[in-house]
Amino acid sequence: MDRDSVVASLLRRLETVSKLDPADIAAIRSLPIAVRHWAGARAIVSDGERPSECCLIIEGFCIRSKSTEAGQRQILSIHIPGDIPDLQSLHLHRMDHDLSTLVPSTLGFISHASLRTLTHARPNVADALWRDTLIDAAIFREWIVNVGQRPAPARLVHIALELRRRLLSVRGGTEPATFEFPLTQEQIGEALGITPVHANRIIRQLREDGIVDVSRGQVHVLDETRLAELAQFDDRYLHQDPAA
Template sequence: MDRELVFAALLRRLNTVSGLEDADIAALHELPIAIRHWEAGRAIVSDGERPTDSCLVIEGFCIRSKVIASGQRQILSIHIPGEIPDLQSLHLHRMDHDLITLTASTLGFISHASLRALTRAKPNITEVLWRDTLIDSAMFREWIVNVGQRPATGRLAHIVLELRRRLEVTGRPAGDNFEMPLTQEQIGEALGITPVHANRVIKQLREERIVDISRGRVTVLDEAKLGELAQFDDRYLHQNPSL
C-alpha cells in the first residue's frame, strides 16, 4: 500500500471538510500512520476499551454499533474509505460503542499522541478535525430522524441514498450500481427492524422496481421514486466547506 495514496485519501476527505493551507498539509504529511489489514467482521475497537490510536479507513467498509443488554444490536453509521470513524476517541477516552469491519479492510492507525501534538501546534488542523467530528454528529442526528420518523421503506431508501452521496465525494464512481456490503440482518440492525421485516422491505422495493439490493450491491432502478421515498436532502452532510 503506497503511503502517498493513503495520504491522498485522508487529504481529500479533510479538504471536503474544510480548506487547508500548505503548511498544514505539510504537517499532516508528517503524521505517522501504521497501516494494517483487517479481516471482515472483526472488531477494530470495542465498547469499553480505551484506544490509543484513531483509525483511518483506507480500503473497505466499517460500521459503528451498540449492543444493549437484551442482546439486540443497533448500527449507528457506515464508514467508507477516507473517513476516521473513531476520531472521537481522541478526547472521549473510553469507547461507548463498537467499531467493526464489514469487509476485509486496510486501516491506517494514527496515535492519539501524534494527533494531539499536531492539534496543539496547528489550530487550522484542529478546526478541520473538530469539524469532521461535528459532521459525524450531524449524521447521527439524521440517523435518529430516519429511525424515528420514516417507515421502513423510507429508512432503507434514505440509507441507500446517503451512502451513494458519500461515495460520490470520495471520487469513486457510484452511479446506479454500487457496493453496500450489508447482510439483510445488518440492514435490519441499521434500520431498527427485524431481519424478517428487512427482507420484506427489500423484496417490496425490488418488486416495485425502485431499487434492487442483493449480494451486497445496490442497483437503483427508479431514481425518482427512490428519492420520494427517502426524502433525502444532503444538507446535513455539510459536504461543501464554503457552504
Template sequence: MPVVVKHYQPGQAIVRDGDRPAESCLLSQGFCVRSKTTSNGRRQILSIHVPGEIPDLQSLHLHVLDHDLTTLTECTLGFISHVSLREITRRRPNLAEIFWRDTLIDAAMFRDWIVNVGQRPAPSRLAHIIVELRERLKVIGQVQGARFEMPLTQEQIGEAMGITSVHANRVVKQLRDDNVLEFHRGSVRVIDEQKLLELADFDGLYLHQRPSL
C-alpha cells in the same frame, strides 16, 4: 507522523465498547460500522463508514469508548497514536479545525439517523440510508453509473433500520418488486431515481458536502 497499517477481515472488531484506545484509525479501504448492543444481545448500527474517514476520532478526547467499531468488509486501516495526533494539532491549528468540523458533521449525521429510524416507515428508512451512502461514495469516486457498493447483509440492514431481519427482508423485496432498487452481492443499482428520492425524503444538507455551507 507515524502510521501503522493493519488489515482486517469482515466482521472483525477494531475497537470495542469499554476499550481505552491509545490511537485512532483512518479507514483506507473497505467499510465499517459503529454500533451499540443491548443487554439482551440486540445490536443497533449507528453509522456506516467509508474510506477516507476517521470513525473513532472521538477517542482522542473521550478516553473510554462507548460503542463498538466493526468491519463490514475486508478493511485496511492506518492507526495514528493519540500522542502524535495531539502533537500535530497543537502545531497546526488548521488541522485541529478540520478535526473539529469532522466531529460536528458526525453529530449532524447522528441527528439525521435518529429521525430516520424514529419517524420514517421502513421502506423510507432503507431508501434514506442508501441515498446517504451513495452521496458519500460519490465524493470519493466510488459510484459507477447507477451502481455502487452496499455491503450490508439483510440482518445488518435490519440492525441499521431498527427492525428484525425478517422485516428487513420484506422491505428489500418490496423495493425490488417496485422496481426502485436492485440488490446484488454487496452492491445496489438504482432503477428508478425519482421513486428512490421521493421515498427517501432526502435532504443532504446535514452532510455539509458543499464548501460554501
C-alpha cells in the same frame, strides 16, 4: 502501500469539507501511520476499551454499533475510505460503542499522541478535524430522524442514498446507478431498527415495485425518480461544502 495513497482519501475528504493550506496538508502527510490489514466482520475497537490510536479507513467498509443488555444491536453509522470513525476517542477516552469491519479492509492507525501534537501546533487542522467530528454528529442526528420517523422502506433507501453521496466525495464522478452496500439483511435490520425478516420483506417489495434492488452487497437503482421521492434525501446535513 506508499504513504501518498494512504493519506490520499483522508486529504480528499478533509478538503471537501474544510479549507486547508499547504503547510497543514504537509503536516497531515507527515503523520506517522501504521498500516494493517483486517479481515471482514472483525472488531477494531470495542465498547469499554481505551484505545491509544485512531483508525483511518484506507480501503474497505466499517460500522459502528451499540448493543443493549437485552442482546439487541443497533448500527449507528457506516464508514468508508477516508473516514476516521473513532476520531472521538482522541477526547473521549473510553469507547461507548463498537467499531468493526464489514468487509476485509486496509486500516491506518494514528496515535493519539501524534494527533494531539498536530492539533495543538496547528489550530487550523484542529478545526478541520473538529469539524469532521461535528459532521459525524450531524449524520447521527439524521439517523435519529430516520429511525424515529420514517417508515421502514424509506429508512432503507435513505441510508443507501446517504452512502452513495458520501462515496462521491472519495471516489469522485457522478451518482452511479449501482454502488457497494456491503450489509447483510440482518445488518440492514440492525441499522434500521427492524428484524431481519422484515428487512427481507421490504427489500423484496422495493424490488417488485421496480424502485431499487438491494442484493449481494450492492444497490441497483431501478427508478431514480421514485427513489428520490421515497427517500426524501436532502444532503444538506452532510455539510460537504466548506464554504457553506
